Amino acid sequence: MLRIRFFGSIREQLQTSSIDVEYAGEETVSDLMAKLIEKGERWLILEEQDVLVAVNMTLCGKDAVINSGDELAFFPPVTGG
Protein backbone atom coordinates (compact mmCIF):
# COMPACT_ATOMS: atom_id res chain seq x y z
CA MET A 1 0.00 0.00 0.00
CA LEU A 2 0.99 3.59 -0.60
CA ARG A 3 -0.48 6.56 1.22
CA ILE A 4 -0.68 9.67 -0.98
CA ARG A 5 -1.33 13.05 0.61
CA PHE A 6 -2.28 16.39 -0.91
CA PHE A 7 -1.91 19.87 0.53
CA GLY A 8 -2.89 23.44 -0.19
CA SER A 9 -4.43 24.28 -3.55
CA ILE A 10 -3.82 20.72 -4.80
CA ARG A 11 -5.79 19.20 -1.94
CA GLU A 12 -8.52 21.75 -2.65
CA GLN A 13 -8.67 21.06 -6.38
CA LEU A 14 -8.62 17.29 -5.91
CA GLN A 15 -11.12 17.60 -3.08
CA THR A 16 -9.19 15.05 -1.12
CA SER A 17 -6.42 15.23 1.43
CA SER A 18 -5.26 11.63 1.34
CA ILE A 19 -5.76 8.43 -0.58
CA ASP A 20 -4.41 4.94 -0.10
CA VAL A 21 -3.56 2.98 -3.22
CA GLU A 22 -2.35 -0.55 -3.64
CA TYR A 23 1.37 -0.77 -4.35
CA ALA A 24 1.71 -2.50 -7.71
CA GLY A 25 5.45 -2.38 -8.19
CA GLU A 26 5.76 1.20 -9.41
CA GLU A 27 9.45 2.08 -9.39
CA THR A 28 9.35 5.85 -9.18
CA VAL A 29 7.09 8.78 -8.35
CA SER A 30 6.58 9.28 -12.10
CA ASP A 31 5.27 5.75 -12.49
CA LEU A 32 2.73 6.34 -9.76
CA MET A 33 1.71 9.68 -11.26
CA ALA A 34 1.06 7.99 -14.60
CA LYS A 35 -1.17 5.50 -12.86
CA LEU A 36 -3.12 8.22 -11.02
CA ILE A 37 -3.63 10.20 -14.22
CA GLU A 38 -5.18 7.13 -15.83
CA LYS A 39 -7.88 7.42 -13.15
CA GLY A 40 -9.17 10.71 -14.55
CA GLU A 41 -8.35 14.13 -15.93
CA ARG A 42 -8.44 15.96 -12.64
CA TRP A 43 -5.22 14.18 -11.65
CA LEU A 44 -3.39 16.01 -14.42
CA ILE A 45 -2.90 18.79 -11.90
CA LEU A 46 -0.08 16.70 -10.40
CA GLU A 47 1.94 17.24 -13.57
CA GLU A 48 1.87 21.02 -13.33
CA GLN A 49 5.26 22.57 -13.36
CA ASP A 50 5.63 23.85 -9.83
CA VAL A 51 4.09 20.88 -7.98
CA LEU A 52 6.45 19.58 -5.32
CA VAL A 53 6.77 15.96 -4.25
CA ALA A 54 7.83 14.44 -0.95
CA VAL A 55 8.51 10.78 -0.30
CA ASN A 56 8.44 9.85 3.38
CA MET A 57 8.47 13.54 4.26
CA THR A 58 11.56 14.36 2.23
CA LEU A 59 11.37 16.64 -0.81
CA CYS A 60 12.51 14.81 -3.89
CA GLY A 61 12.33 14.68 -7.66
CA LYS A 62 9.83 12.72 -9.70
CA ASP A 63 12.50 10.13 -10.42
CA ALA A 64 12.64 9.22 -6.71
CA VAL A 65 12.30 5.50 -6.02
CA ILE A 66 9.22 4.37 -4.10
CA ASN A 67 8.46 1.24 -2.14
CA SER A 68 5.44 -0.35 -0.59
CA GLY A 69 4.47 1.39 2.64
CA ASP A 70 5.81 4.76 1.56
CA GLU A 71 3.99 8.00 2.20
CA LEU A 72 4.00 10.34 -0.80
CA ALA A 73 2.82 13.93 -0.85
CA PHE A 74 2.04 16.40 -3.63
CA PHE A 75 1.75 20.10 -2.92
CA PRO A 76 2.27 23.58 -4.37
CA PRO A 77 5.26 25.77 -3.46
CA VAL A 78 5.29 26.44 0.27
CA THR A 79 4.23 29.86 1.59
CA GLY A 80 4.74 29.83 5.36
CA GLY A 81 6.55 32.31 7.55
Place this chain on the structure above:
Amino acid sequence: MLRIRFFGSIREQLQTSSIDVEYAGEETVSDLMAKLIEKGERWLILEEQDVLVAVNMTLCGKDAVINSGDELAFFPPVTGG
Protein backbone atom coordinates in the same frame (compact mmCIF):
# COMPACT_ATOMS: atom_id res chain seq x y z
CA MET B 1 35.97 80.40 26.60
CA LEU B 2 36.27 76.81 25.42
CA ARG B 3 35.04 73.81 27.37
CA ILE B 4 37.21 70.74 26.85
CA ARG B 5 35.95 67.34 27.94
CA PHE B 6 37.72 64.01 28.32
CA PHE B 7 36.27 60.50 28.37
CA GLY B 8 37.29 56.93 29.03
CA SER B 9 40.97 56.11 29.43
CA ILE B 10 41.93 59.70 28.49
CA ARG B 11 39.83 61.16 31.29
CA GLU B 12 41.39 58.61 33.62
CA GLN B 13 44.97 59.33 32.58
CA LEU B 14 44.49 63.11 32.73
CA GLN B 15 42.59 62.72 35.98
CA THR B 16 40.10 65.28 34.81
CA SER B 17 36.80 65.06 32.97
CA SER B 18 36.49 68.69 31.91
CA ILE B 19 38.46 71.93 31.80
CA ASP B 20 37.53 75.43 30.71
CA VAL B 21 40.21 77.43 28.93
CA GLU B 22 40.21 80.99 27.71
CA TYR B 23 39.68 81.24 23.97
CA ALA B 24 42.73 83.02 22.57
CA GLY B 25 41.99 82.94 18.87
CA GLU B 26 43.07 79.36 18.14
CA GLU B 27 41.88 78.52 14.66
CA THR B 28 41.79 74.74 14.76
CA VAL B 29 41.75 71.80 17.15
CA SER B 30 45.47 71.33 16.42
CA ASP B 31 46.22 74.88 17.58
CA LEU B 32 44.43 74.22 20.85
CA MET B 33 46.21 70.89 21.31
CA ALA B 34 49.59 72.61 20.90
CA LYS B 35 48.61 75.06 23.60
CA LEU B 36 47.50 72.30 25.97
CA ILE B 37 50.71 70.36 25.43
CA GLU B 38 52.73 73.44 26.44
CA LYS B 39 51.06 73.10 29.84
CA GLY B 40 52.79 69.81 30.55
CA GLU B 41 53.89 66.42 29.35
CA ARG B 42 50.80 64.56 30.46
CA TRP B 43 48.83 66.32 27.74
CA LEU B 44 50.91 64.55 25.08
CA ILE B 45 48.37 61.74 25.39
CA LEU B 46 46.04 63.82 23.22
CA GLU B 47 48.39 63.33 20.29
CA GLU B 48 48.23 59.56 20.40
CA GLN B 49 47.20 58.03 17.13
CA ASP B 50 43.75 56.72 17.91
CA VAL B 51 42.44 59.63 19.98
CA LEU B 52 39.16 60.94 18.61
CA VAL B 53 38.02 64.55 18.66
CA ALA B 54 34.52 66.01 18.74
CA VAL B 55 33.67 69.69 18.35
CA ASN B 56 30.19 70.56 19.60
CA MET B 57 29.39 66.85 19.80
CA THR B 58 30.34 66.07 16.23
CA LEU B 59 33.29 63.81 15.43
CA CYS B 60 35.85 65.71 13.36
CA GLY B 61 39.47 65.90 12.33
CA LYS B 62 42.19 67.86 14.07
CA ASP B 63 41.99 70.47 11.35
CA ALA B 64 38.42 71.35 12.39
CA VAL B 65 37.84 75.07 12.98
CA ILE B 66 36.99 76.15 16.53
CA ASN B 67 35.31 79.24 17.90
CA SER B 68 34.80 80.80 21.28
CA GLY B 69 32.04 79.01 23.19
CA ASP B 70 32.70 75.65 21.54
CA GLU B 71 32.70 72.39 23.44
CA LEU B 72 35.58 70.10 22.46
CA ALA B 73 36.03 66.50 23.53
CA PHE B 74 38.93 64.04 23.36
CA PHE B 75 38.38 60.34 23.80
CA PRO B 76 39.63 56.87 22.82
CA PRO B 77 37.84 54.70 20.24
CA VAL B 78 34.30 53.98 21.41
CA THR B 79 33.43 50.54 22.80
CA GLY B 80 29.69 50.53 23.49
CA GLY B 81 27.03 48.05 22.45
Place this chain on the structure above:
Amino acid sequence: MMITVQQEDFDHGREYEALRELANRDGAIVTFTGLVRDFNSQCSVSNVVIEHYSGMTEKYLMQICSDAKKRWNLGQVRIIHRIGTLEAFEQIVFVGVSSKHRQNAFEAAQFIMDILKTTAPFWKQETTAKGTQWVKRKDSDEAAAAKWSGA
Protein backbone atom coordinates in the same frame (compact mmCIF):
# COMPACT_ATOMS: atom_id res chain seq x y z
CA MET C 1 17.46 23.76 19.66
CA MET C 2 13.69 23.68 19.98
CA ILE C 3 10.89 23.96 17.46
CA THR C 4 7.15 24.20 17.97
CA VAL C 5 4.20 24.18 15.57
CA GLN C 6 1.09 25.42 17.35
CA GLN C 7 -2.29 27.09 16.88
CA GLU C 8 -1.94 29.20 20.03
CA ASP C 9 -0.34 32.60 20.04
CA PHE C 10 3.08 32.89 21.66
CA ASP C 11 4.43 35.35 24.20
CA HIS C 12 7.45 37.00 22.61
CA GLY C 13 8.73 38.30 25.95
CA ARG C 14 8.58 34.85 27.52
CA GLU C 15 10.29 33.23 24.54
CA TYR C 16 13.06 35.82 24.67
CA GLU C 17 13.59 35.31 28.40
CA ALA C 18 13.71 31.53 27.97
CA LEU C 19 16.29 31.96 25.24
CA ARG C 20 18.28 34.39 27.34
CA GLU C 21 18.33 32.08 30.34
CA LEU C 22 19.79 29.23 28.28
CA ALA C 23 22.01 31.55 26.27
CA ASN C 24 23.45 33.63 29.03
CA ARG C 25 27.07 33.13 27.99
CA ASP C 26 26.41 34.17 24.45
CA GLY C 27 26.31 37.96 24.41
CA ALA C 28 24.05 38.38 21.37
CA ILE C 29 20.41 37.46 20.83
CA VAL C 30 18.54 38.16 17.60
CA THR C 31 14.80 37.59 17.21
CA PHE C 32 12.60 37.76 14.15
CA THR C 33 8.81 37.90 14.30
CA GLY C 34 6.49 37.70 11.32
CA LEU C 35 3.03 39.26 11.68
CA VAL C 36 -0.09 38.87 9.54
CA ARG C 37 -0.26 41.98 7.37
CA ASP C 38 -3.63 43.64 6.88
CA PHE C 39 -3.13 44.05 3.13
CA ASN C 40 -1.53 42.27 0.19
CA SER C 41 -0.52 43.72 -3.15
CA GLN C 42 -4.17 44.27 -4.12
CA CYS C 43 -6.44 44.70 -1.15
CA SER C 44 -6.97 44.46 2.58
CA VAL C 45 -6.67 41.09 4.27
CA SER C 46 -9.01 40.13 7.08
CA ASN C 47 -7.37 36.82 8.00
CA VAL C 48 -5.11 34.01 6.86
CA VAL C 49 -5.45 30.27 7.30
CA ILE C 50 -2.22 28.31 7.55
CA GLU C 51 -2.19 24.64 6.61
CA HIS C 52 0.81 22.39 7.20
CA TYR C 53 2.07 18.87 6.67
CA SER C 54 2.29 17.58 10.21
CA GLY C 55 5.44 15.54 10.73
CA MET C 56 7.25 16.86 7.70
CA THR C 57 7.01 20.39 9.04
CA GLU C 58 8.69 19.47 12.30
CA LYS C 59 11.31 17.44 10.45
CA TYR C 60 12.18 20.36 8.17
CA LEU C 61 12.24 22.94 10.95
CA MET C 62 14.65 20.73 12.91
CA GLN C 63 16.75 20.30 9.80
CA ILE C 64 16.91 24.08 9.27
CA CYS C 65 18.03 24.57 12.90
CA SER C 66 20.76 21.97 12.61
CA ASP C 67 21.92 23.32 9.26
CA ALA C 68 22.19 26.76 10.88
CA LYS C 69 24.22 25.29 13.74
CA LYS C 70 26.57 23.67 11.25
CA ARG C 71 27.19 26.94 9.42
CA TRP C 72 27.57 29.28 12.40
CA ASN C 73 28.80 29.03 15.96
CA LEU C 74 25.45 29.38 17.73
CA GLY C 75 24.11 28.91 21.24
CA GLN C 76 20.33 28.55 21.27
CA VAL C 77 18.02 28.27 18.28
CA ARG C 78 14.24 28.51 18.67
CA ILE C 79 11.49 28.41 16.05
CA ILE C 80 7.75 28.72 16.62
CA HIS C 81 5.33 28.63 13.69
CA ARG C 82 1.59 28.99 14.07
CA ILE C 83 -1.08 27.17 12.09
CA GLY C 84 -4.84 27.60 11.69
CA THR C 85 -6.79 30.85 11.34
CA LEU C 86 -4.92 34.05 12.20
CA GLU C 87 -6.37 37.55 12.12
CA ALA C 88 -4.57 40.59 10.73
CA PHE C 89 -1.73 41.76 13.02
CA GLU C 90 -1.40 38.39 14.77
CA GLN C 91 2.03 36.81 15.20
CA ILE C 92 2.77 33.99 12.72
CA VAL C 93 6.38 33.00 13.26
CA PHE C 94 9.16 33.50 15.80
CA VAL C 95 12.84 32.82 15.29
CA GLY C 96 15.30 33.38 18.13
CA VAL C 97 19.04 32.79 17.92
CA SER C 98 21.85 33.37 20.39
CA SER C 99 25.55 33.48 19.68
CA LYS C 100 28.80 34.80 21.04
CA HIS C 101 29.03 37.11 18.02
CA ARG C 102 26.25 39.31 16.74
CA GLN C 103 27.13 38.73 13.09
CA ASN C 104 26.52 35.00 13.50
CA ALA C 105 23.22 35.55 15.28
CA PHE C 106 21.99 37.95 12.59
CA GLU C 107 23.05 35.74 9.69
CA ALA C 108 21.66 32.56 11.22
CA ALA C 109 18.26 34.17 11.93
CA GLN C 110 18.10 35.41 8.33
CA PHE C 111 19.15 32.02 6.99
CA ILE C 112 16.48 30.26 9.06
CA MET C 113 13.73 32.56 7.77
CA ASP C 114 14.91 32.37 4.16
CA ILE C 115 15.07 28.57 4.16
CA LEU C 116 11.85 28.19 6.17
CA LYS C 117 10.01 30.35 3.61
CA THR C 118 11.02 28.07 0.74
CA THR C 119 11.18 24.57 2.24
CA ALA C 120 8.98 24.20 5.34
CA PRO C 121 5.63 22.72 4.28
CA PHE C 122 3.19 25.47 5.23
CA TRP C 123 0.55 26.93 2.90
CA LYS C 124 -1.26 30.18 3.44
CA GLN C 125 -4.74 31.15 2.32
CA GLU C 126 -5.80 34.79 2.51
CA THR C 127 -9.32 36.09 2.91
CA THR C 128 -9.89 39.55 1.46
CA ALA C 129 -12.89 41.54 0.24
CA LYS C 130 -12.44 39.68 -3.05
CA GLY C 131 -12.77 36.28 -1.43
CA THR C 132 -10.32 33.61 -0.35
CA GLN C 133 -7.22 32.66 -2.31
CA TRP C 134 -4.00 30.75 -1.87
CA VAL C 135 -0.92 32.92 -1.40
CA LYS C 136 1.52 32.58 -4.30
CA ARG C 137 5.19 31.90 -3.89
CA LYS C 138 7.30 35.06 -4.16
CA ASP C 139 10.34 35.26 -6.41
CA SER C 140 12.04 37.43 -3.80
CA ASP C 141 11.79 34.55 -1.31
CA GLU C 142 13.33 32.14 -3.82
CA ALA C 143 16.16 34.60 -4.41
CA ALA C 144 16.74 35.09 -0.68
CA ALA C 145 17.03 31.34 -0.14
CA ALA C 146 19.23 30.83 -3.19
CA LYS C 147 21.90 33.20 -1.89
CA TRP C 148 22.74 30.76 0.94
CA SER C 149 23.40 27.81 -1.35
CA GLY C 150 26.67 29.19 -2.72
CA ALA C 151 28.70 29.21 0.48
Place this chain on the structure above:
Amino acid sequence: MMITVQQEDFDHGREYEALRELANRDGAIVTFTGLVRDFNSQCSVSNVVIEHYSGMTEKYLMQICSDAKKRWNLGQVRIIHRIGTLEAFEQIVFVGVSSKHRQNAFEAAQFIMDILKTTAPFWKQETTAKGTQWVKRKDSDEAAAAKWSGA
Protein backbone atom coordinates in the same frame (compact mmCIF):
# COMPACT_ATOMS: atom_id res chain seq x y z
CA MET D 1 12.04 56.48 16.03
CA MET D 2 12.92 56.55 19.71
CA ILE D 3 16.20 56.30 21.57
CA THR D 4 16.89 56.00 25.28
CA VAL D 5 20.09 56.03 27.31
CA GLN D 6 19.42 54.75 30.81
CA GLN D 7 20.93 53.05 33.85
CA GLU D 8 17.86 50.91 34.49
CA ASP D 9 17.37 47.52 32.93
CA PHE D 10 14.76 47.25 30.19
CA ASP D 11 11.95 44.74 29.69
CA HIS D 12 12.51 43.14 26.31
CA GLY D 13 8.94 41.84 26.12
CA ARG D 14 7.48 45.26 26.80
CA GLU D 15 9.75 46.91 24.24
CA TYR D 16 8.77 44.35 21.65
CA GLU D 17 5.05 44.83 22.33
CA ALA D 18 5.37 48.62 22.11
CA LEU D 19 7.16 48.26 18.80
CA ARG D 20 4.55 45.80 17.56
CA GLU D 21 1.68 48.09 18.50
CA LEU D 22 3.14 50.95 16.49
CA ALA D 23 4.37 48.69 13.72
CA ASN D 24 1.30 46.58 13.20
CA ARG D 25 1.13 47.13 9.47
CA ASP D 26 4.73 46.12 8.96
CA GLY D 27 4.81 42.35 8.99
CA ALA D 28 8.43 41.95 10.16
CA ILE D 29 10.10 42.82 13.45
CA VAL D 30 13.77 42.15 14.20
CA THR D 31 15.31 42.68 17.62
CA PHE D 32 18.90 42.54 18.73
CA THR D 33 19.97 42.36 22.36
CA GLY D 34 23.52 42.59 23.62
CA LEU D 35 24.31 41.00 27.00
CA VAL D 36 27.32 41.38 29.30
CA ARG D 37 29.43 38.31 28.73
CA ASP D 38 31.00 36.64 31.73
CA PHE D 39 34.39 36.29 30.10
CA ASN D 40 36.67 38.12 27.68
CA SER D 41 39.53 36.72 25.64
CA GLN D 42 41.63 36.18 28.78
CA CYS D 43 39.49 35.65 31.85
CA SER D 44 36.13 35.83 33.53
CA VAL D 45 34.40 39.19 33.83
CA SER D 46 32.48 40.09 36.95
CA ASN D 47 31.04 43.39 35.73
CA VAL D 48 31.40 46.22 33.27
CA VAL D 49 31.05 49.97 33.76
CA ILE D 50 29.79 51.95 30.79
CA GLU D 51 30.64 55.63 30.52
CA HIS D 52 29.08 57.89 27.88
CA TYR D 53 29.19 61.43 26.57
CA SER D 54 25.73 62.69 27.49
CA GLY D 55 24.23 64.75 24.70
CA MET D 56 26.55 63.49 22.00
CA THR D 57 25.38 59.92 22.61
CA GLU D 58 21.73 60.82 22.06
CA LYS D 59 22.63 62.90 19.01
CA TYR D 60 24.56 60.01 17.43
CA LEU D 61 21.94 57.39 18.23
CA MET D 62 19.27 59.60 16.59
CA GLN D 63 21.57 60.08 13.62
CA ILE D 64 22.06 56.32 13.26
CA CYS D 65 18.27 55.80 13.34
CA SER D 66 17.63 58.42 10.70
CA ASP D 67 20.47 57.12 8.51
CA ALA D 68 18.87 53.67 8.72
CA LYS D 69 15.49 55.11 7.73
CA LYS D 70 17.10 56.78 4.72
CA ARG D 71 18.67 53.54 3.51
CA TRP D 72 15.74 51.17 4.07
CA ASN D 73 11.97 51.40 4.06
CA LEU D 74 11.36 51.00 7.79
CA GLY D 75 8.47 51.44 10.17
CA GLN D 76 9.63 51.74 13.77
CA VAL D 77 13.19 52.04 15.02
CA ARG D 78 14.02 51.74 18.72
CA ILE D 79 17.37 51.86 20.50
CA ILE D 80 18.02 51.49 24.22
CA HIS D 81 21.57 51.62 25.59
CA ARG D 82 22.39 51.22 29.24
CA ILE D 83 25.10 53.03 31.17
CA GLY D 84 26.69 52.59 34.60
CA THR D 85 27.66 49.33 36.29
CA LEU D 86 26.29 46.13 34.79
CA GLU D 87 26.86 42.62 36.08
CA ALA D 88 27.62 39.60 33.89
CA PHE D 89 24.55 38.44 31.91
CA GLU D 90 22.75 41.79 32.19
CA GLN D 91 21.26 43.37 29.09
CA ILE D 92 23.34 46.24 27.65
CA VAL D 93 21.69 47.27 24.41
CA PHE D 94 18.39 46.75 22.59
CA VAL D 95 17.71 47.48 18.92
CA GLY D 96 14.23 46.91 17.48
CA VAL D 97 13.25 47.54 13.87
CA SER D 98 10.01 46.94 12.00
CA SER D 99 9.51 46.88 8.26
CA LYS D 100 7.18 45.55 5.61
CA HIS D 101 10.00 43.30 4.40
CA ARG D 102 12.11 41.08 6.60
CA GLN D 103 15.29 41.71 4.61
CA ASN D 104 15.08 45.43 5.36
CA ALA D 105 14.43 44.84 9.05
CA PHE D 106 17.41 42.46 9.33
CA GLU D 107 19.80 44.71 7.44
CA ALA D 108 18.76 47.86 9.28
CA ALA D 109 19.18 46.22 12.70
CA GLN D 110 22.65 45.01 11.71
CA PHE D 111 23.57 48.43 10.33
CA ILE D 112 22.43 50.14 13.54
CA MET D 113 24.55 47.83 15.70
CA ASP D 114 27.61 48.08 13.44
CA ILE D 115 27.52 51.88 13.34
CA LEU D 116 26.64 52.20 17.03
CA LYS D 117 29.67 50.07 17.93
CA THR D 118 32.05 52.39 16.10
CA THR D 119 30.55 55.88 16.47
CA ALA D 120 28.30 56.17 19.54
CA PRO D 121 30.35 57.65 22.39
CA PHE D 122 30.24 54.87 24.98
CA TRP D 123 33.30 53.41 26.71
CA LYS D 124 33.39 50.14 28.56
CA GLN D 125 35.55 49.15 31.50
CA GLU D 126 35.75 45.50 32.53
CA THR D 127 36.49 44.17 35.98
CA THR D 128 38.08 40.73 36.03
CA ALA D 129 40.20 38.73 38.44
CA LYS D 130 43.19 40.64 36.99
CA GLY D 131 41.70 44.02 37.87
CA THR D 132 39.89 46.70 35.92
CA GLN D 133 40.76 47.68 32.39
CA TRP D 134 39.29 49.61 29.47
CA VAL D 135 37.91 47.47 26.69
CA LYS D 136 39.87 47.85 23.47
CA ARG D 137 38.31 48.58 20.10
CA LYS D 138 37.93 45.43 18.00
CA ASP D 139 39.11 45.28 14.40
CA SER D 140 36.11 43.09 13.58
CA ASP D 141 33.80 45.94 14.63
CA GLU D 142 35.67 48.39 12.40
CA ALA D 143 35.37 45.97 9.50
CA ALA D 144 31.65 45.43 10.13
CA ALA D 145 30.99 49.18 10.06
CA ALA D 146 33.19 49.74 7.02
CA LYS D 147 31.14 47.38 4.88
CA TRP D 148 28.16 49.81 5.01
CA SER D 149 30.10 52.79 3.69
CA GLY D 150 30.36 51.45 0.14
CA ALA D 151 26.67 51.42 -0.79
